[in-house]
Amino acid sequence: VPTRLISVSGTLLGNDPVERFVHRLAMFEPLEPEARDALRRALTRGPLTGAMQELNGEALQDVTILLSGWLCHFRLLDNGRRQITSILVPGDIIDYGFLTSNSTELQCVATTPSQLGRIRSRQFAELGVQFPSIMRATLKAAATEAAIGREQIISLGVRSATERLSHLLCELWYRLSAVGLINAENSYDLPMTQAELGAVLGLSTVHVNRTIQVLRKTGAISMQSGKVWISDLKKLTSLAGFDPSYLSATPSN
Amino acid sequence: VPTRLISVSGTLLGNDPVERFVHRLAMFEPLEPEARDALRRALTRGPLTGAMQELNGEALQDVTILLSGWLCHFRLLDNGRRQITSILVPGDIIDYGFLTSNSTELQCVATTPSQLGRIRSRQFAELGVQFPSIMRATLKAAATEAAIGREQIISLGVRSATERLSHLLCELWYRLSAVGLINAENSYDLPMTQAELGAVLGLSTVHVNRTIQVLRKTGAISMQSGKVWISDLKKLTSLAGFDPSYLSATPSN
DNA sequence: CGCGGGGTTGATTGGATTCAATAGGCGTGG
DNA sequence: CCACGCCTATTGAATCCAATCAACCCCGCG
Numbered sequence: 001v002p003t004r005l006i007s008v009s010g011t012l013l014g015n016d017p018v019e020r021f022v023h024r025l026a027m028f029e030p031l032e033p034e035a036r037d038a039l040r041r042a043l044t045r046g047p048l049t050g051a052m053q054e055l056n057g058e059a060l061q062d063v064t065i066l067l068s069g070w071l072c073h074f075r076l077l078d079n080g081r082r083q084i085t086s087i088l089v090p091g092d093i094i095d096y097g098f099l100t101s102n103s104t105e106l107q108c109v110a111t112t113p114s115q116l117g118r119i120r121s122r123q124f125a126e127l128g129v130q131f132p133s134i135m136r137a138t139l140k141a142a143a144t145e146a147a148i149g150r151e152q153i154i155s156l157g158v159r160s161a162t163e164r165l166s167h168l169l170c171e172l173w174y175r176l177s178a179v180g181l182i183n184a185e186n187s188y189d190l191p192m193t194q195a196e197l198g199a200v201l202g203l204s205t206v207h208v209n210r211t212i213q214v215l216r217k218t219g220a221i222s223m224q225s226g227k228v229w230i231s232d233l234k235k236l237t238s239l240a241g242f243d244p245s246y247l248s249a250t251p252s253n
Numbered sequence: 254v255p256t257r258l259i260s261v262s263g264t265l266l267g268n269d270p271v272e273r274f275v276h277r278l279a280m281f282e283p284l285e286p287e288a289r290d291a292l293r294r295a296l297t298r299g300p301l302t303g304a305m306q307e308l309n310g311e312a313l314q315d316v317t318i319l320l321s322g323w324l325c326h327f328r329l330l331d332n333g334r335r336q337i338t339s340i341l342v343p344g345d346i347i348d349y350g351f352l353t354s355n356s357t358e359l360q361c362v363a364t365t366p367s368q369l370g371r372i373r374s375r376q377f378a379e380l381g382v383q384f385p386s387i388m389r390a391t392l393k394a395a396a397t398e399a400a401i402g403r404e405q406i407i408s409l410g411v412r413s414a415t416e417r418l419s420h421l422l423c424e425l426w427y428r429l430s431a432v433g434l435i436n437a438e439n440s441y442d443l444p445m446t447q448a449e450l451g452a453v454l455g456l457s458t459v460h461v462n463r464t465i466q467v468l469r470k471t472g473a474i475s476m477q478s479g480k481v482w483i484s485d486l487k488k489l490t491s492l493a494g495f496d497p498s499y500l501s502a503t504p505s506n
Numbered sequence: 507c508g509c510g511g512g513g514t515t516g517a518t519t520g521g522a523t524t525c526a527a528t529a530g531g532c533g534t535g536g
Numbered sequence: 537c538c539a540c541g542c543c544t545a546t547t548g549a550a551t552c553c554a555a556t557c558a559a560c561c562c563c564g565c566g
Contacts (some may be wrong), residue, residue, distance in 0.1 A: 073385060075403075077407075102501070139352050140353045157336035157409050157452075158330060158455070208524095213546090315509065459554085459556080466514090
């Protein structure tokens with residue numbers, strides 16, 4: 001695998017973050033070359049945020065895209081308990097509030113330094129009219145995020161700790177492979193602490209740790225210093241009861 | 254309160270299910286009288302489903318609306334465990350798959366006999382073009398459903414059993430009052446068994462029962478045979494840590 | 507009249523939290 | 537350059553919330 005090009009389902013995807021985003025949108029709905037060009041032109045580089053930095057609402061007025069880095073939406077309750085409601089990986093749209101021109105009240109933190117991109121909402125609206133395919137792709141992306149949320153509900157509601165964790169690792173494997181972020185040895189960066197994983201999975205830090213050890217012992221994965229090796233995706237999938245169809249990212253060029 | 258008219262935030266809402274739906278959409282975005290008329294004309298009566306009956310996917314090709322009765326989206330895992338991922342009350346759109354012309358794979362059961370309404374997706378698309386307010390209202394309704402899902406994630410993740418239940422009861426109070434389904438003595442019908450509530454809240458049937466008793470003892474509510482009396486909404490709200498802003502149903506017009 | 511579903515209650519079990527203590531890594535500042 | 541502190545990971549022990557198991561009641565219904 002060459003340094004600058006990563007193979008994704010037979011096509012070559014440059015590791016340029018902008019290209020990554022365009023490619024990902026096109027997985028939801030085929031985009032004409034002109035639509036892609038228009039997207040590239042409309043997308044401007046936004047701020048670079050540091051790790052642990054919170055994004056304020058005003059930063060999300062426009063269509064904001066995570067070009068590189070990881071973000072989490074979360075909610076902090078009075079009693080200090082925190083729940084992460086979604087994980088965002090490169091190529092994801094951070095918030096779909098622009099579809100309803102509603103100012104969202106989502107809290108968001110970066111778990112790594114992250115590069116944001118933005119498209120002015122007015123300009124995006126014009127794009128959507130000019131290229132209906134862009135609007136369709138965006139709506140499908142939003143629907144996919146909703147499906148991911150549904151899976152999290154199911155995890156928190158009826159899945160065991162090991163099922164939750166392995167399901168999350170499976171999901172991330174599929175989502176990251178869609179944007180060319182799976183390494184050659186079938187590993188990927190997972191820049192989240194065990195405490196943060198607990199806040200996603202509804203488990204205590206200690207129990208996350210023990211659950212990771214259970215998974216390690218099955219031989220399906222290994223984890224170390226922010227990296228996950230998927231040594232047996234098939235086994236991991238069956239441990240999780242994972243069915244990737246909800247991600248609905250059919251690789252269409 | 255007259256029999257056929259129910260007061261909702263100062264306006265009078267007929268208990269005609271079609272009117273209820275139009276009124277509810279208009280709460281998300283003001284709708285011109287012509288837009289309302291067009292909606293009424295486009296909406297046709299769909300099938301009447303029995304309780305415990307499952308809706309199959311083909312029934313959801315079009316824009317399907319719950320005119321009366323209650324539905325639940327759910328997921329059944331291999332091990333027999335079931336998680337309800339959303340509760341639908343009269344006036345709700347059952348599935349937003351039409352926005353992406355995706356056939357959804359959501360399973361859905363009726364907890365009471367339910368009357369469905371439908372708008373052909375092609376016709377709805379035309380409506381959306383002719384009346385952008387309808388499209389905006391629909392997108393906001395979808396966004397609200399997403400927000401409800403996020404709250405469920407938070408409940409399952411970090412809220413205690415009593416918080417979960419009281420939060421759900423608060424949410425239903427607000428959602429039902431938006432469609433004129435709160436009775437004079439501040440009660441509403443809750444046509445779900447304790448087992449079903451458990452499948453929503455991620456609790457066992459037995460524990461739901463005990464949690465109800467805890468709430469009863471606080472004096473905030475009473476429950477009996479499918480009916481809930483909210484005797485102290487303020488106390489219930491504080492027990493739940495409930496903030497209704499996510500429902501974003503600003504009573505407009 | 508017997509049956510099944512829903513609700514209620516008690517006793518027991520168990521998965522996960524909490525408390526507590528240790529070790530390793532990393533950055534900062536003396 | 538090393539010491540210190542903080543964050544993260546790990547492990548053991550005690551505790552607890554909720555699940556499970558098991559009965560029982562009530563009621564509508566065939």
